[in-house]
Amino acid sequence: xxxxxxxxxxxxxxxxxxxxxxxxxxAKPAGxxxxxxxxxxxxxxxxxxVKHFPMTQGIxxxxxxxxxxxxxxxxxxxxQGETLGxxxxxxxxxxxVAKLLMSLETATSGEVFYKGQDITxxxxxxxxxxxxxxxMVFQDPYTSLNPRMTVGDIIxxxxxxxxxxxxxxxxxxxxxxxxxxxGLNPEYINRYPxxxxxxxxxxxxxxxxxxxxxxxxxxxxxxxxxxxxxxxQVINLMGxxxxxxxxxxxxxxxxLSIVRHIxxxxxxxxxxxxxEIGTDTQIYDHPTHPYTQAxxxxxxVPDPESREVRERIILSGDVPSPANPPSGCSFRTRCWKAEDxxxxxxxxxxxxxxxxxxxxxxxxxxxxxxxxxxxxxxAA
Amino acid sequence: MTIIETTADVPAPxxxxxxxxxxxxxxxxxxxxxxxxxxxxxxNGVNYxxxxxxxxxxxxxxxxxxxxxxxAVMGILDMPPGRIPKGEILFRGQDMLRMSAxxxxxxxxxxxAMIFQDALSSLNPVLSVGYQLGxxxxxxxxxxxxxxxxxxxxxxxxxxxxxxAARVGDYPxxxxxxxxxxxxIAMALALEPDxxxxxxxxxxxxxxxxxxxxxxxxxxxxEYNMGxxxxxxxxxxxxxxxxxxxxxxxxxxxxxxPVHELYQRPAHPYTRxxxxxxxxxxxxxxxLYAIKGLPxxxxxxxxxxxxxxxxxxxxxxxxxxxxxxxxxxxxxGTELPxxxxxxxxxxxxxxx
Numbered sequence: 001x002x003x004x005x006x007x008x009x010x011x012x013x014x015x016x017x018x019x020x021x022x023x024x025x026x027a028k029p030a031g032x033x034x035x036x037x038x039x040x041x042x043x044x045x046x047x048x049x050v051k052h053f054p055m056t057q058g059i060x061x062x063x064x065x066x067x068x069x070x071x072x073x074x075x076x077x078x079x080q081g082e083t084l085g086x087x088x089x090x091x092x093x094x095x096x097v098a099k100l101l102m103s104l105e106t107a108t109s110g111e112v113f114y115k116g117q118d119i120t121x122x123x124x125x126x127x128x129x130x131x132x133x134x135x136m137v138f139q140d141p142y143t144s145l146n147p148r149m150t151v152g153d154i155i156x157x158x159x160x161x162x163x164x165x166x167x168x169x170x171x172x173x174x175x176x177x178x179x180x181x182x183g184l185n186p187e188y189i190n191r192y193p194x195x196x197x198x199x200x201x202x203x204x205x206x207x208x209x210x211x212x213x214x215x216x217x218x219x220x221x222x223x224x225x226x227x228x229x230x231x232x233q234v235i236n237l238m239g240x241x242x243x244x245x246x247x248x249x250x251x252x253x254x255x256l257s258i259v260r261h262i263x264x265x266x267x268x269x270x271x272x273x274x275x276e277i278g279t280d281t282q283i284y285d286h287p288t289h290p291y292t293q294a295x296x297x298x299x300x301v302p303d304p305e306s307r308e309v310r311e312r313i314i315l316s317g318d319v320p321s322p323a324n325p326p327s328g329c330s331f332r333t334r335c336w337k338a339e340d341x342x343x344x345x346x347x348x349x350x351x352x353x354x355x356x357x358x359x360x361x362x363x364x365x366x367x368x369x370x371x372x373x374x375x376x377x378x379a380a
Numbered sequence: 381m382t383i384i385e386t387t388a389d390v391p392a393p394x395x396x397x398x399x400x401x402x403x404x405x406x407x408x409x410x411x412x413x414x415x416x417x418x419x420x421x422x423x424n425g426v427n428y429x430x431x432x433x434x435x436x437x438x439x440x441x442x443x444x445x446x447x448x449x450x451x452a453v454m455g456i457l458d459m460p461p462g463r464i465p466k467g468e469i470l471f472r473g474q475d476m477l478r479m480s481a482x483x484x485x486x487x488x489x490x491x492x493a494m495i496f497q498d499a500l501s502s503l504n505p506v507l508s509v510g511y512q513l514g515x516x517x518x519x520x521x522x523x524x525x526x527x528x529x530x531x532x533x534x535x536x537x538x539x540x541x542x543x544x545a546a547r548v549g550d551y552p553x554x555x556x557x558x559x560x561x562x563x564x565i566a567m568a569l570a571l572e573p574d575x576x577x578x579x580x581x582x583x584x585x586x587x588x589x590x591x592x593x594x595x596x597x598x599x600x601x602x603e604y605n606m607g608x609x610x611x612x613x614x615x616x617x618x619x620x621x622x623x624x625x626x627x628x629x630x631x632x633x634x635x636x637x638p639v640h641e642l643y644q645r646p647a648h649p650y651t652r653x654x655x656x657x658x659x660x661x662x663x664x665x666x667x668l669y670a671i672k673g674l675p676x677x678x679x680x681x682x683x684x685x686x687x688x689x690x691x692x693x694x695x696x697x698x699x700x701x702x703x704x705x706x707x708x709x710x711x712x713g714t715e716l717p718x719x720x721x722x723x724x725x726x727x728x729x730x731x732x
Contacts, residue, residue, distance in 0.1 A: 089586035197674050227441040228613060232657035232670035239667065254586065261659030261668065298591040300616030302658050304639045307620055314595060315588045318556045
């Protein structure tokens, strides 16, 4: 499948790109395995990303009365061929991060560097060129496909916007190839979405995401609407495609065991901020942030034997409103370790001092004043 | 179809608290829907029973008939297009399907209550939660508005809603998802029923809130010694709270077992497939086990065992004969109490 190679050349050739091309595109690592630390320049660098949605009052003369701080300073890197999992409860801002990465929302402040270029400042043709390389797979396979379009039209629509990827006469062949890649019968090209099951529709959504040979796919809860037996099929497909096309995934989900299975690194979000980020082993086996510990301990483990022995941390109350987050550490209202310091000082996302420089899996970035390792029975 | 639970044939005295045997017993229940595309056979001969204080988890994927069975038990099935051609639903020995609408109405809410999945769409958005909670007392017990409101506050306290007295006049949209689910639980508990059916009570909630709600439910169940039917697709939740499990597929129960044994030694290929498709630590990065194919269309259920097109063990007999729910035994033939498997090859599945 020669057509589905990377479009680096096309990008370099595109006339509207400024000359800030880093050598990252060439520094492609050989395999997909291995430590992500040694990968050189990340393909995506997110720095202090902020998105505040204004709250207004009045109809004619809209008055700004506050802001919902959906994303409040999020930073992370994504390397080529890597999967970064982002977990968190509803309302923690993980879907807003996805939209910001896709430039579907304009960031209030902060930068998203794709190969050294800040995409939050781009518009017009430059943005269009970048978007070709960052695609998205949506959560709900029922509402994200237009019921009046055939599968061929849905998967082929990206080619209308980026005609340089596939010449007109070639499109239906390309669509059939894509259907084949995601494990659907290429003869289904003229069917409508309602003729498919949920899992098959999610495959159509994935095929649409793959159409432009992107380098990064942002997956916003891609399997949470699917049944258990079908989830595994879709997860396997995504893993296979990653190996085949050297894709980088940002995998947003609330199912911790699936995130662990697919991710190389995991970030835990709470109220618009990153609470803790590290490799999957660091986060799942050596969490240092109390929220991560509570989250992991609350996940029901599919093993009745652990029922009695498992220590569970049950948080009290609900997530505070992002319109009016607590001062200092946003988790302090539900935290059992909270002290006065937590109410005044915002903890920074950094390797905790006590672990700094030590060769321990607990030495990863955690935004807590009192970060300490706690062995919770983790989501296996 | 063999009935596994050996609790049957006790023609119990009417409405007697001393009725022995299970609280609720469903026998050979069939439910079908008549649609334009033909007859959808949603439930095809389900048998299960629940005793007081016991938690039965009904596990299955969407379309397996787990919710339809529960709706039939509650008597809230839309009829038509729904129809119950066959079966018995015995509550304390009385067949509810033969009762008059009035008799069923008296049982519903007072003896059997239900907690629905989506609290936001199950609560009336234009009535205050206090009014909706109080409705149970006004309708069933004839209390005055004032008394009912006092009872509503009491209930909200019971399910640990902070500042209950101040919030009794609030509307559903003013509560968070977890709090709304607590209100649903409070409503189900209002008249201290003997049996609660919880249909995916925590599916819409976040894990930290899910843990709170499941804890609350377990606490209240123990306090009132209620029977609980927990309908879910989450293998994790089931492992945490269930006593017994019934696994459903295409409108049938394919396996029943006590919770520990089901996870240790599944006796049906479908259950085994479900358990194997959970991501495990030692398989990180490898391919997950996936049950191939899709659940069947209920208007065209495959002949023989409904699972045969997806089953790795399927043989010729599976395509022709519907397997009965066999009693599962140890290799030496000793019966394993409460275990059944509707598979022709259950022996190979559990022992081989």
